[in-house]
Amino acid sequence: MLIKEVLEEQATKAKEAALKMAGLTTEVKNAALFAMADALEKHQDEILKVNAEEVEYFKANSTRQHMLDRLILNPQRITDMANGLRQTALLPDPIGHEDFNVTRPNGLKIRRVRVPFGVVGIIYEARPNVTVDAAALCLKSGNACILRGGSEAIRTNTKLTEILNDAAVASGIPEHAIEFIKITDRDAIVAMCRLRRLIDVIIPRGGAGLIARVVEHSIVPVIETGTGVCHVYVDKAANLEMAAKVALSAKISRPSVCNSMETLVIHKYIAENFLPIIAKSMIEHGVELRGDDECLKICPDMKAATADDWKTEYNDLICNVKIVDSLEEAIEHINKYNTQHSDSILTEDAAAAEKFQTLVDSACVYVNASTRFTDGFEFGFGAEIGISTQKLHARGPMGLEALTTMKYLIDGNGQTR
Amino acid sequence: MLIKEVLEEQATKAKEAALKMAGLTTEVKNAALFAMADALEKHQDEILKVNAEEVEYFKANSTRQHMLDRLILNPQRITDMANGLRQTALLPDPIGHEDFNVTRPNGLKIRRVRVPFGVVGIIYEARPNVTVDAAALCLKSGNACILRGGSEAIRTNTKLTEILNDAAVASGIPEHAIEFIKITDRDAIVAMCRLRRLIDVIIPRGGAGLIARVVEHSIVPVIETGTGVCHVYVDKAANLEMAAKVALSAKISRPSVCNSMETLVIHKYIAENFLPIIAKSMIEHGVELRGDDECLKICPDMKAATADDWKTEYNDLICNVKIVDSLEEAIEHINKYNTQHSDSILTEDAAAAEKFQTLVDSACVYVNASTRFTDGFEFGFGAEIGISTQKLHARGPMGLEALTTMKYLIDGNGQTR
Numbered sequence: 001m002l003i004k005e006v007l008e009e010q011a012t013k014a015k016e017a018a019l020k021m022a023g024l025t026t027e028v029k030n031a032a033l034f035a036m037a038d039a040l041e042k043h044q045d046e047i048l049k050v051n052a053e054e055v056e057y058f059k060a061n062s063t064r065q066h067m068l069d070r071l072i073l074n075p076q077r078i079t080d081m082a083n084g085l086r087q088t089a090l091l092p093d094p095i096g097h098e099d100f101n102v103t104r105p106n107g108l109k110i111r112r113v114r115v116p117f118g119v120v121g122i123i124y125e126a127r128p129n130v131t132v133d134a135a136a137l138c139l140k141s142g143n144a145c146i147l148r149g150g151s152e153a154i155r156t157n158t159k160l161t162e163i164l165n166d167a168a169v170a171s172g173i174p175e176h177a178i179e180f181i182k183i184t185d186r187d188a189i190v191a192m193c194r195l196r197r198l199i200d201v202i203i204p205r206g207g208a209g210l211i212a213r214v215v216e217h218s219i220v221p222v223i224e225t226g227t228g229v230c231h232v233y234v235d236k237a238a239n240l241e242m243a244a245k246v247a248l249s250a251k252i253s254r255p256s257v258c259n260s261m262e263t264l265v266i267h268k269y270i271a272e273n274f275l276p277i278i279a280k281s282m283i284e285h286g287v288e289l290r291g292d293d294e295c296l297k298i299c300p301d302m303k304a305a306t307a308d309d310w311k312t313e314y315n316d317l318i319c320n321v322k323i324v325d326s327l328e329e330a331i332e333h334i335n336k337y338n339t340q341h342s343d344s345i346l347t348e349d350a351a352a353a354e355k356f357q358t359l360v361d362s363a364c365v366y367v368n369a370s371t372r373f374t375d376g377f378e379f380g381f382g383a384e385i386g387i388s389t390q391k392l393h394a395r396g397p398m399g400l401e402a403l404t405t406m407k408y409l410i411d412g413n414g415q416t417r
Numbered sequence: 418m419l420i421k422e423v424l425e426e427q428a429t430k431a432k433e434a435a436l437k438m439a440g441l442t443t444e445v446k447n448a449a450l451f452a453m454a455d456a457l458e459k460h461q462d463e464i465l466k467v468n469a470e471e472v473e474y475f476k477a478n479s480t481r482q483h484m485l486d487r488l489i490l491n492p493q494r495i496t497d498m499a500n501g502l503r504q505t506a507l508l509p510d511p512i513g514h515e516d517f518n519v520t521r522p523n524g525l526k527i528r529r530v531r532v533p534f535g536v537v538g539i540i541y542e543a544r545p546n547v548t549v550d551a552a553a554l555c556l557k558s559g560n561a562c563i564l565r566g567g568s569e570a571i572r573t574n575t576k577l578t579e580i581l582n583d584a585a586v587a588s589g590i591p592e593h594a595i596e597f598i599k600i601t602d603r604d605a606i607v608a609m610c611r612l613r614r615l616i617d618v619i620i621p622r623g624g625a626g627l628i629a630r631v632v633e634h635s636i637v638p639v640i641e642t643g644t645g646v647c648h649v650y651v652d653k654a655a656n657l658e659m660a661a662k663v664a665l666s667a668k669i670s671r672p673s674v675c676n677s678m679e680t681l682v683i684h685k686y687i688a689e690n691f692l693p694i695i696a697k698s699m700i701e702h703g704v705e706l707r708g709d710d711e712c713l714k715i716c717p718d719m720k721a722a723t724a725d726d727w728k729t730e731y732n733d734l735i736c737n738v739k740i741v742d743s744l745e746e747a748i749e750h751i752n753k754y755n756t757q758h759s760d761s762i763l764t765e766d767a768a769a770a771e772k773f774q775t776l777v778d779s780a781c782v783y784v785n786a787s788t789r790f791t792d793g794f795e796f797g798f799g800a801e802i803g804i805s806t807q808k809l810h811a812r813g814p815m816g817l818e819a820l821t822t823m824k825y826l827i828d829g830n831g832q833t834r
Contacts, residue, residue: 019752023775102797108786110796117808118778196632200808215613215636221809222638242831249833335436357826358440361535369525369829378834379527379825380519391534391617391822392638393810405808408796409774412786414659416666417795 003183004191011119011146011198013176018118018144018200020174026093029140032171033089037082039167040132040160044078047163051128051156058152070127071153081132088136091382094400095142109411114404116142118200121192123214125206126150131157135164135178137383141403144177146199148192151184158182186213193218200405201393205386208313223394223402225386228258228341229313230371233330233356234274235347236267242368243346244278250344250370252285256315258387259342259374263310263320265330271323272298279321287317294323310337327352331359338362341389342371363389363396420600421608428536428563428615430593435535435561435617437591443510446557449588450506454499456584457549457577461495464580468545468573475569487544488570498549505553508799511817512559526828531821533559538609538619540631543567547622548574552581552595554800558820561594563616565609568601575599610635617822618810622803625730640811640819642803645675645758646730647788650747650773651691652764653684659785660763661695667761667787669702673732675804676759676791680727680737682747688740689715696738704734711740727754744769748776755779758806759788780806780813 001009040047051073058071100112120143122134131149138145149157161180169175181188189210193202196219203223204214211224232250234243250261266274275298279289289295290305305320310333324330334343344366345356353367364374374397376384381399388394394402418426457464468490475488517529537560539551548566555562566574578597586592598605606627610619613636620640621631628641649667651660667678683691692715696706706712707722722737727750741747751760761783762773770784781791791814793801798816805811811819 019776019778022778023772104795104797108790108795219632221807223809239831246831246833253834353828355440359436361436361439362824364825364827366827367829369827369832370834372834373525373827373832374825378521378525380521390638392640395822396825405812407779408781408791408813410781410783410786410790411770412784414656414663415786415790416663417670417787417789 003185003187004194006183007181007188007191007195008198010179010181011195014119014144014146014179015198017174017176018116021142021144021177022116024142024173026095028172029093029142030089032139032168032173033085033136035167035171036136036164037085039163040078040082040085043163044075047078047156047159048073048075050159054153054155062152064152067126067152071156073128073156077129081129084129084133085136088140088383091140091400093140094404099406106415107413108415111409112406113409114401115407117403117405119144119146119198120403121146121148121195121199121202121220123148123189123192123202123204123206123210124150125210126152128153128156128160130205131160131180132164134385135161137385137400137403139168139173139177141400143403144179146179146181146192148181148188154182154184189213190217193220196220203386223386223388223392223398224390225388226258227313227339227389228260228387229262229311229337229339230259230341231263231265231334231338231343232261232371233265233334233343233345234267234270235327235330235345235349235352236269237349237352238270238346239348240270240274240277243274244281246344246346246368246370247278248281248285250372251282251287251319252317253370253372255317257372258313259372261319261371262312262314263322263337265322265324265333267327267330268294268323268325275299275321275323282319285317287319289319289321291321292323295321313339327355331356335359335361339389340391341387342366342374344369344371363387420602420604421611423600424598424605424608424612425615427596427598428612431536431561431563431596432615434591434593435533438559438561438594439533441559441590443512445589446510446559447506449556449585449590450502450553452584452588453553453581454502456580457495457499457502460580461492464495464573464576465490465492467576471570471572479569481569484543484569487542488573490545490573494546498546501546501550502553505557505800508557508817510557511821516823523832524830525832528826529823530826531818532824534820534822535617536561536563536615537820538563538565538612538616538637539622540565540606540609540619540627541567541622542624542627543569545570545573545577548577548597549581551802552578554802554817554820556585556590556594558817560820561596563596563598563609565598565605571599571601606630607634610637613637620803640803640805640815641807642805643675644730644756644806645677645804646679646728646754646756647676647758648680648682648751648755648760649678649788650682650751650760650762651684651687652744652747652762652766652769653686654766654769655687655763656765657687657691657694660691661698663761663763663785663787664695665698665702667789668699668704668736669734670787670789672734674789675730676789677732678736678788679729679731680739680754682739682741682750684744684747685711685740685742692716692738692740699736702734704736706736706738708738709740712738730756744772748773752776752778756806757808758804759783759791761786761788780804
C-alpha cells in the first residue's frame with residue numbers, strides 16, 4: 001500500500017466514527033474519559049516497558065539528545081496523564097450550546113448550535129503526553145482524531161493509543177475514534193494534509209518548520225499554532241520599577257516557550273535612565289543583549305542586532321533591544337516583526353495603553369503585565385490545544401470550543417421560496 | 418515588474434491601511450459608505466460609458482455569452498448598488514463587541530473583543546455589483562480589501578473602485594483601503610494566494626474550479642464558499658402533500674443557485690405512492706429525473722443515475738432520485754454525497770427530525786422546509802459575503818461578523834509569571 005492509501009483508510013474509519021460521535025451524550029464521553037484514565041494506570045507497567053526500550057534506543061541512536069527528557073515516562077508522568085483525562089471529563093461540554101435563535105417573519109425557526117468538527121488531525125513532535133492530551137480534548141468535544149506524533153516516541157504512542165481506544169470502545173465510543181498514524185516518514189505529513197473531506201481541520205503543534213510545511217501542503221483547513229516573537233514596550237510614562245520587573249521576568253522565567261519576550265522596545269525619553277538598569281539585571285541572569293544603534297550609544301558593550309534578529313524567535317536567553325522615538329514607532333515596529341502572538345505595553349498613561357491595545361495586531365495585547373500569561377490554563381480555560389497565531393476561527397489560547405464548529409438547525413412547516 | 422511584485426506592492430499598501438483602520442469609529446465608516454453611494458450616482462454617466470464599451474467588446478469577442486447579463490450595468494443597477502452601500506451603513510457595527518470578560522485570581526483582567534481581520538482578499542467572477550458589495554462589507558467591518566474580479570468586467574470594476582476609493586478617502590478612510598487588482602492573468606490568483614502575512618484571509622466566490630485552485634495554492638487561510646449538492650429527504654412519516662410542494666420548489670424555484678436541491682431521497686414505504694406524483698409534476702416543470710434501480714422499477718421511463726450524478730451540482734433542471742430503506746440509509750447517503758451546504762427532511766416524526774438534524778453533517782439542516790432559504794438575507798443577517806461550506810471560522814450564510822476576528826486585551830498592574 002502507498003502511504004496515502006494507508007492514511008486514507010485510517011481517515012475514512014475516523015470519519016465514520018465521527019459521524020456517529022455527533023450524537024454522543026456528555027455522560028458517555030465523560031465515562032469514557034474516566035475509563036481511559038483508569039486504563040492508563042492499570043497498564044502502567046506495559047507502557048513503561050515499551051517506553052524504556054524506546055528510550056534506550058533513542059539514547060544509543062539519536063542525534064537529538066536534548067529531546068530525551070520529553071520522551072521519558074515514569075509512574076508520576078502516567079499518573080499526570082491519567083489525571084489530565086479526569087480533569088478533561090470535568091470540563092463543561094462545549095457541544096449543543098445554542099448562541100442564536102430567531103423566528104423569521106415566514107415562521108421559520110432558525111437556531112445555531114455548537115457541534116463537533118468531525119475529524120481533527122493533530123501533528124506534533126515526540127512527547128507522549130500530547131497523545132493523551134489531544135485524544136482527551138478531541139473526545140470531550142465529540143471529535144474523532146487522527147494523530148501523528150514524532151518517530152522517537154512511535155512505540156510508546158502506539159501503545160498509549162491502543163490502551164485509550166480499548167477503554168473508549170468499552171465505554172460506548174465508536175471504534176476508530178482515536179486513530180494513530182504509525183508511518184514515521186515525513187511524507188506521511190504531506191499525505192495527511194491532502195485528505196480533504198476526510199479530515200476537517202489540521203492543527204500542527206511544533207516548530208516553525210513543521211508549521212510551514214503543513215501550511216504549504218495542506219488543502220485541509222489549518223489552525224496554525226505557536227511561533228512567538230513577543231515584545232515588551234516600555235513607554236515614556238511607564239512605572240520603571242514595574243517595567244524592570246516585568247521585562248526581566250518576560251525574558252528569563254522560561255525562555256524556551258512561545259510566550260516569552262524576544263524584543264524589548266524602549267521609549268527614548270526614559271532609555272538613558274532605564275536601559276542601563278534593565279541591561280545590568282538581564283546580563284546578571286545570563287541574557288545576551290542585541291541592540292540597535294541608539295542602544296549601543298548608551299551601552300557600548302552591547303552586541304549589534306542584525307536585520308534578521310528582529311524577526312527571530314530565539315527560545316533562548318537572548319534579547320533584542322530597540323529604542324523608539326514615539327508610541328507610534330513602537331507600534332509600527334511591533335506590527336512589522338511580531339508573529340501576532342503576544343505583546344505588552346508598560347505605561348501609566350491610559351490613552352497610550354488604549355492606543356497600543358487597539359493598533360497592535362496580536363492575539364493578546366497586554367497592559368502592565370508579562371506576555372508569559374498567554375496560556376489556556378492562565379486564561380482559565382481549563383485546557384489548551386495550543387495557541388493560535390492565525391485570525392481564522394480561533395485566536396490566542398485555544399480551549400475546547402476551538403475544536404468545535406456550529407450548525408444551523410431550521411424548523412418549518414412547509415415553507416418554500 | 419513581476420505579477421507577484423505588483424500584487425505584493427498592492428497588498429503592502431492595503432496592509433498599511435488596515436493597521437490604521439482598526440481604530441476607525443462607526444461614524445466615520447458609515448459616513449464613508451453614504452459618500453460612496455452618492456459618488457456612484459454622481460458618476461453614473463462615466464460608469465455607464467466605460468461599461469457600455471466593455472459590453473460591446475464582450476459581445477464581439479467572448480465565448481461566454483451566457484455571462485453577458487451579469488456584466489451589463491444600467492441606471493437601475495447603479496441605484497441598486499448605491500442603495501446597497503447605504504443599507505450596509507445602517508447595519509450594526511460588528512467591531513468592538515465584547516464576548517468574554519473575566520478577572521483572574523492574580524488580578525489580570527482579560528477581555529475578548531471583535532476586531533477586523535485586517536486585509537480581506539476576495540476573488541470573484543465578472544459581476545461589477547460584487548465589487549461594490551465586497552468593498553462595502555469589508556469597509557463596514559473595518560477591513561481593507563484586495564479585490565480580484567474577472568477579466569470581462571475589468572474596466573468597469575477599475576472605474577468603480579476608483580470612484581469608491583476617492584469618496585472613501587475624502588470621508589477619512591485611509592488610502593488603499595480598497596485595492597483592486599488589474600492584472601487579469603490567472604497567475605494573479607496564485608500570486609495572491611501566496612501573500613501570507615499581507616492578506617489575512619481569502620474568500621473565493623465562484624465556481625468549483627476557482628475554489629479548488631485557491632484551496633490548492635493558498636498559504637493564506639481560506640474561507641470556501643458556494644458549492645451546493647443539497648438533498649431533500651421525504652421520510653416515511655412525511656406529510657406527502659407538503660413534501661411534494663417543498664421538493665418541487667427546492668428544485669425549480671431557481672435551479673442555478675447553490676441552495677437548490679440536486680437529489681431527492683425517498684423512503685421506500687411511501688415511494689410507490691409518492692414518486693409517481695412528484696415525478697409527474699417535476700417533468701411538467703421541465704425537470705429531467707435520474708433515478709436509482711428502485712426508482713426505475715416504479716417509473717421505468719426515468720433515466721438511470723450514474724455514480725458521478727450523485728455528487729454533481731447541476732445548477733440546472735436535473736434531479737437525482739434515490740429510494741432508501743431507512744432514515745439511517747438516507748443520512749448515510751447524504752453524508753457521503755453532500756457538500757455540507759444544506760439538506761432537508763420532510764417528516765411529521767419529531768424523533769426522526771432530531772436524528773436527521775443531529776447526524777447530517779451540513780451547515781444548514783432543515784425540517785419541513787426548502788433548502789432554498791440558506792441565504793444571509795433570508796436568515797436576517799442584512800448582508801451576505803457568501804455561504805461557507807467549510808467548518809473553520811464560519812459555516813453557512815456569512816454576515817458581517819464572518820469578516821471579523823477577535824483579540825484578547827489583558828490589563829494588569831505588574832503581574833509576572
